[in-house]
Amino acid sequence: MAVSLSTETCDVIVIGCGGFGSSAMFHLAQRGLNVIGIDRFHPPHDRGSSHGETRIIRKAYFEHPSYVPLLHRAWELWEELSESVGERLIEQRDLLIAGPPGSDVIEGARLSARLYELPMENLTAAEAAIRYPEFHLPEDYAVAIESTAGYLWAERCVASHLDCATSLGAQLRPGETVFSVASSGSGIRVHTDRGCYSAGAAIVTSGAWTGQLLSDYARHISVLRKTLCWFPVTSENWIRKDRAPLFFVDAPESQFYGLPSVDGKTIKVGMHTGGEVVHDPSTMSRQVTDEDERPISQFAGKYLGGMKPQASRSVICMYSMTPDGHFLLDRLPELPVVVAAGFSGHGFKFTSVLGEVAADLVQRGQAGLDIGFLSASRLGADH
Numbered sequence: 487m488a489v490s491l492s493t494e495t496c497d498v499i500v501i502g503c504g505g506f507g508s509s510a511m512f513h514l515a516q517r518g519l520n521v522i523g524i525d526r527f528h529p530p531h532d533r534g535s536s537h538g539e540t541r542i543i544r545k546a547y548f549e550h551p552s553y554v555p556l557l558h559r560a561w562e563l564w565e566e567l568s569e570s571v572g573e574r575l576i577e578q579r580d581l582l583i584a585g586p587p588g589s590d591v592i593e594g595a596r597l598s599a600r601l602y603e604l605p606m607e608n609l610t611a612a613e614a615a616i617r618y619p620e621f622h623l624p625e626d627y628a629v630a631i632e633s634t635a636g637y638l639w640a641e642r643c644v645a646s647h648l649d650c651a652t653s654l655g656a657q658l659r660p661g662e663t664v665f666s667v668a669s670s671g672s673g674i675r676v677h678t679d680r681g682c683y684s685a686g687a688a689i690v691t692s693g694a695w696t697g698q699l700l701s702d703y704a705r706h707i708s709v710l711r712k713t714l715c716w717f718p719v720t721s722e723n724w725i726r727k728d729r730a731p732l733f734f735v736d737a738p739e740s741q742f743y744g745l746p747s748v749d750g751k752t753i754k755v756g757m758h759t760g761g762e763v764v765h766d767p768s769t770m771s772r773q774v775t776d777e778d779e780r781p782i783s784q785f786a787g788k789y790l791g792g793m794k795p796q797a798s799r800s801v802i803c804m805y806s807m808t809p810d811g812h813f814l815l816d817r818l819p820e821l822p823v824v825v826a827a828g829f830s831g832h833g834f835k836f837t838s839v840l841g842e843v844a845a846d847l848v849q850r851g852q853a854g855l856d857i858g859f860l861s862a863s864r865l866g867a868d869h
């Protein structure tokens with residue numbers, strides 16, 4: 487005998503309650519909408535793309551100047567969230583950007599700084615070595631120091647958005663997996679491993695799994711397996727705010743980023759470029775191998791001092807990449823669904839503001855800030 491599943495209804499369903507989804511839930515709930523958020527795990531968790539303690543936030547955006555207005559609002563919203571929950575979720579820290587003169591990273595950061603009048607100091611590698619003795623950069627490198635930068639406590643940001651959302655009445659359904667999203671009259675119907683929901687609209691923000699849910703988008707989002715390593719520090723400099731900045735180094739081997747010590751014991755380093763393609767995020771190995779750690783240890787051993795380049799801890803995380811490295815945030819043409827995905831390894835800092843933008847898209851059909859450069863049509867993905 488067929489068992490009929492009951493259908494729950496709400497205004498908006500958020501599918502995936504990680505970095506982005508937790509923020510979208512909060513902004514929707516703040517507007518008085520009846521929201522249900524569904525996640526296959528128990529966020530914040532370490533199975534997706536938003537774990538590993540910290541994330542860098544910076545404003546002189548080398549990827550494209552169009553991100554800067556979003557970053558101004560993102561920073562403001564992180565401050566507001568910190569105030570609401572009564573703990574610091576964002577910390578200011580200078581950022582050292584280093585690369586060959588004329589490289590996209592150096593020139594891109596300088597362009598955003600110039601266009602938006604952001605403070606930026608230009609140094610030679612020799613000058614940088616005096617101020618920051620733990621950096622051993624190639625002699626001919628250009629260095630830019632950005633003070634409108636810092637880091638976020640990633641899992642605490644997700645937890646805070648969820649706490650604020652649920653305290654405003656949003657419902658979180660952890661441990662439930664969405665199988666499909668389809669149109670139903672003027673709204674949508676969502677099927678999960680537990681039941682069925684109907685809603686006026688949905689936001690699909692399932693990170694590395696987005697291509698599995700929205701098959702039309704699968705070819706526009708590729709998932710990469712990434713490693714984060716923590717290295718023990720041996721120099722006090724890594725603990726001092728004036729001696730150790732955040733960093734992004736466009737090295738000949740690859741692009742690397744890292745944070746000075748936030749625990750007084752280790753620094754965290756990751757490799758931005760490269761990474762093995764993931765075919766199924768659910769079955770990807772999360773076991774860190776020597777091979778995973780090797781390029782990061784080699785970078786640390788060659789370009790950083792005052793630490794031991796043998797990782798004391800490491801984790802696996804995932805990047806969801808679009809072909810051009812810019813995010814995908816748009817409304818689907820055929821359904822009352824907003825898709826927010828393809829955050830391409832640099833999306834966490836924006837989750838506060840893009841959750842607000844997604845709430846605008848759901849509620850008013852348009853965003854208050856310019857997100858045209860993140861549209862599906864630029865990827866040829868709007869139909």
Ligand SMILES: Cc1cc2nc3c(=O)[nH]c(=O)nc-3n(C[C@H](O)[C@H](O)[C@H](O)COP(=O)(O)OP(=O)(O)OC[C@H]3O[C@@H](n4cnc5c(N)ncnc54)[C@H](O)[C@@H]3O)c2cc1C
Pocket residue numbers: 501502503504505506507524525526527529533534535536537538540541542543662663664665691692693694695696699712713714756803804805826827828829830831832833834835836
């Ligand atoms: C190693 C690493 C370092 C990074 N460093 C930075 C940085 O310094 N600064 C920065 O700004 N960004 C950084 N990023 C990028 C940033 O962390 C990501 O872009 C961001 O966290 C992505 O958030 P998300 O909401 O898309 O994904 P997630 O947080 O993974 O959320 C997706 C959620 O969807 C859920 N889900 C998936 N499928 C389903 C389903 N079928 N049903 C229900 N739930 C589902 C998952 O369980 C998950 O909770 C980094 C990323 C990595 C991996």
